[in-house]
Amino acid sequence: MTKRDYYEILGVTKDATDAKIKKSYRELARKHHPDLNPDTKSDAEEKFKEVSEAYEVLMDKDKRARYDQFGHSGVFNQGAGGFQWSDFTHYQDVEDIFGDFGGSIFNMFFGGNRRSRRTGPKKGNDLRYDITISLKNAFDSIERTINMEKMVVCPECKGSRSKSGSSPSTCHTCNGSGQVQKVRATPFGQFATITTCDSCHGSGQIINDPCLKCRGKGSVRGKKKIKVKIPAGIEDGSHIRIPGEGNPSTTGGPSGDLYIVVHIKNDSNFYREGTELLYDQIISFPQATLGDTITVNTIDGKVQMKIPAGTRHGKVLRLKGKGMPDLRTGRRGDQHVRIFIDIPTSLSEEQKDLIRKLGDSFGKTPAEEKKGFFKNLGF
Template identity: 45%
Template structure:
């Protein structure tokens, strides 16, 4: 049975870039890895993808494949296979366990950036509108002040691991009928650190880092909204081997307000009006975020009418000025009337020519005729 074209296996064109080849392989490896996918053909597809990447992921092998295809011009000349190079088992191990891939290995003694941290805090509605300065307490790991991060007792220093010579990895070479197989694994002597600490620091016990409670001063800008994320550079976990600290991301949650609602930079509220105020017009006081202002209600205002108070909304976080406040009026129907009030409303109804009982009866008769054809 002839082999499929390697580009076809990975779903790529022949002018695919190295990054595209690597990305396609990793996608298929994750999809068909036997530990993840239990389908019958998953193992076959996984091996097929790996074989394709073993060739296309190596510049020399790729050039040879592009020229000769599956035919090996060196076949029968004693060529061996080295699975420790680009795209081999070492690369696959790195892919699933956080390595660099492509046959490259991370230097265990190189500076490493600290992890980022996330902190969620809840603030009041008006604190989000107008901004606030405050201090928060963040638990995080920091570089040990006693050993300055190397984990060794003061006056001593870590020694290069004699097993892996500081690389953090061991190589086990096996000669088989199919060629030479190089298996790379984490050094068992130094656990991949590349160094050994014979006398550990009494403060961090050799870790090079300690847990601390750090006070961070925050300046929450005016206009911040619910779900916003503030980045505080360099206030995350401490780095190692002299690497920089990570960043702190503060997620803002805003409590709802009992009267105002917010939509982007605009504020919304509802104000009740009596029937008389709506019919005759009035001037009422409206609370805003900062003060009370007068609002003129024109005669004949209907319920659900909106009025806009320009510039009475939220300060714009990115830009100048403020949003607006939108006031929705709701006409409230009285629920308790005395006899005199009821009579006045009846008289108002008669004067307005509103439907009487007889008029309503006439209306329903017309509806009945329209439906039944009477």
């Protein structure tokens, strides 16, 4: 069987950004999730694995580079059957898409390989915080300190959940392990799964004398200053995960994660697409006709640009390496300068006269019309 191209599987172009790949994977994973396709389960399972394999490769800088250079054989050991679920490292993304649903799929595929993540005391809630930055900030990479209102570790019991002087006792249901074993029938066969103990919620302990300040939860409402470094080249809508800065667990588990969602304000000068920037530049008719060297704004200062003689309205000139940096490589894209030719509206009699003379010297019909004006505009 010939393997399909990873870019084709995800329906993205060779130069697709991580954000694009992620978006596409999100849609396809939803579409092919075996649990959502009960009638075509094994087919959906194959497809789900195929898109996940493609995602694994294209989201990994090294694997993607090897794939681009050597094809499928450059990535996974084809002799050993190629991609295996154990090669998949983006569980978090799948869990983000499906929640516990995503977790269940891995438990099925791995036969409980990911047990350590699925059991034990429940992790604290993940939090989301939105920040808005300018395009220039996204170019420069900035550090922001946010002052978040969130649950923080209880200052009274330091998160132990017990009143000072008292100590918790071992849970009798699970004998302190926090886990109980259950046998589950799944479409992929029977699995003995280890699940969290209901009595102690996985902590293995029973709080007899709860802390009064936090009522035995270990956390209280509070504020926390958190530093966020926003990498250069970040795209609008992408998120930065800060592990452990979500809410603390109320059952003795690890804290949740904080997701900083970054929004980028529309820039009045530059239009951005990935690493490319588009900029509109007005020049005069004589400059367009005779050529000139002009000063053009870029995201990091002004540069000189040559306008070739005979530049048409709408022509796009390129300033190489003057675009946005790539989030991973730091390599900058280009700035595309779209030329607008200014048509003067208030002219002196003398100027009008000069233009009439110029018009006469061109002849009655503009040269463009003879060649087909619309053709030149791309119609």
